[in-house]
């Protein structure tokens with residue numbers, strides 16, 4: 001089946017395509033590094049201000065005790081990571097955190113819950129959080145696990161701008177990482193989110209022990225979704241003690257930058273987020289990621305349960321690079 005090729009704007013030369021082949025993606029990913037970066041930066045400039053970076057702040061609204069077995073995750077009940085499970089936060093406490101994030105400069109507030117899927121009264125409370133956070137003048141994002149059609153529609157009604165649900169890795173490698181939900185379950189949730197008119201935030205993790213072909217395959221899956229995700233988070237594995245991946249070998253920094261550059265070329269109009277793992281990255285590596293087309297970060301001292309660079313450090317880095325937040 002040939003999918004339509006659409007152009008975003010008259011001046012944009014890189015079409016938004018949904019028919020990438022594995023071979024094409026493999027070739028792009030493996031190009032000589034300077035050519036890859038030059039091409040990615042060129043594509044980036046057709047769609048974005050190259051000096052602007054979008055900033056989102058995360059809050060774990062429900063921490064730990066998750067029944068899923070994602071091998072990378074500190075919040076799974078299957079692994080002893082020493083994390084104390086917590087109940088769903090109160091609406092007021094979430095709104096207070098959102099106000100603080102806005103005052104610190106975040107434009108989007110992302111609420112994460114360690115659930116397989118949301119249920120009952122807890123879901124009602126999240127709907128209230130979404131409406132209240134949006135009323136504070138922030139874009140809203142949530143990541144609550146799997147959603148059915150009705151839940152996606154309810155979140156849309158409540159004012160949710162983005163829903164984060166990652167493919168995490170390639171369909172081929174997926175079974176090595178998670179056994180409690182399938183790749184197709186994830187694609188179903190993404191469809192429900194899209195059909196509810198909510199922007200999709202969907203990406204994955206690099207450094208799970210996957211091969212380059214798996215990275216190529218994951219990027220191909222993302223780029224061939226019926227619509228490109230508005231945001232594409234590219235996480236570098238945060239190795240947490242107690243998880244099966246605690247001693248996983250580091251993924252090569254250049255390989256990580258290649259992943260970002262390829263995501264930028266395949267999904268020219270999407271925000272590519274340099275996500276988890278920045279505390280372990282040098283400033284030079286982050287600068288290369290920005291050059292490769294990353295234009296979004298998580299801003300604030302904490303991701304969900306693990307650390308993120310201090311805002312003062314991020315401000316200093318962005319100032320050094322002559323970049324500004326949006």
Ligand code: SAM
Nearest residue numbers: 072073113114115143144145166235237238276
């Ligand atoms: N429970 C929900 C779910 O999985 O859909 C939402 C929260 S979950 C923590 C969101 C995403 O965070 C995961 O899909 C994964 O990509 C990322 N993530 C979790 N733990 C990570 C880690 N240790 N290193 C890098 N990324 C991680």
Ligand code: DTB
Nearest residue numbers: 112143233275276303304305306
């Ligand atoms: C995403 O792709 N990365 C964020 C967000 N979506 C929810 C989460 C990263 C979590 C890192 C491990 C932790 O802090 O628990």
Ligand code: SF4
Nearest residue numbers: 066068070073076114
């Ligand atoms: Fe649960 Fe999400 Fe962690 Fe998987 S990634 S164990 S679903 S919180």
